[in-house]
Amino acid sequence: MNILVTGATSGIGRQLALDYHAAGHSVWALGRSADALAELAQQGLHTGQLDLEDREESLAWFAGIEKLDLAILSAGNCEYIDLPAFDSALVARVMRANVESLAHSIEGVLPALRKGNNPHLVGIGSSAAYLPLPRAEAYGASKAAVAYMLDTLRIGLAAEGVRVSHVAPGFVKTPLTDRNDFPMPCLVTVEQASRAIRKGIAAGKMEIHFPRRFTATMKLLSLLPRSVWLPLARKMAKS
Ligand SMILES: NC(=O)c1ccc[n+]([C@@H]2O[C@H](COP(=O)([O-])OP(=O)(O)OC[C@H]3O[C@@H](n4cnc5c(N)ncnc54)[C@H](OP(=O)(O)O)[C@@H]3O)[C@@H](O)[C@H]2O)c1
Secondary structure, eight states: OEEEEESTTSHHHHHHHHHHHHTTOEEEEEESOHHHHHHHHHTTOEEEEOOTTOHHHHHHHHTTOOOOSEEEEOOOOOOOOBTTBOOHHHHHHHHIIIIIHHHHHHHHHHHHHTTSSSOEEEEEOOGGGGSOOTTOHHHHHHHHHHHHHHHHHHHHHGGGTOEEEEEEEOOBOSHHHHTOOSOOTTOBOHHHHHHHHHHHHHTTOSEEEESHHHHHHHHHHHTSOHHHHHHHHHHHHHO
């Protein structure tokens, strides 16, 4: 397959790019870090250095890609709100990193996917979007937007035969979560995350969520009335 992975210079995206390359696929690995890209190029992956927040730069780069069978959009970032300071500049940064960058990537890869075999567009959201979580006013909202964008795109692209999957991971050990200063239940490795995502993609799943024991609990809690969830979330925030 011809595969493109954004956010391939670190964490989940990097592991996916390496695993698909090791399985014999032709992989485009995208990111900003020149050192990380050089290391991937040494291992035989095609690389592209671009800032996905820059629409013009991104679309110009993507225009050079001929044909794609699978695009995995993993680039993103996480910042938390620390009340009492509600920082709208932080909200804007997170929206740019997770929503605008994703939109630029989707616009960029669609023409190449439309020429691909059994094309598949995969976006990495987060299980944080299942529930209102303490400090996730910006991150959770951005990932809820990602989920909505992918779910609606799936409807629109079905007629063209482009499949769309939404990935909702729990906690995965990466540089992004290494910054977290709170306990992360059911934390998994990037190798485990890559395996779960690749398995879900191969099975053509619309929603890929893992680890199940964590995401199933989140889904169950999301069914509770918000009046029941609120005291639990406040207790979580205090601890
Ligand atoms: N780790 C988790 O527990 C977890 C859980 C749920 C969802 N997620 C989501 O999974 C995705 C990957 O997260 P991760 O944990 O693997 O994070 P990570 O290790 O910090 O990797 C983030 C990647 O995104 C790239 N990126 C960020 N902004 C970019 C931009 N403007 N232009 C181009 N590339 C950009 C980074 O590139 P450079 O480093 O080269 O700048 C890096 O390759 C994110 O969307 C995250 O929200 C992660």
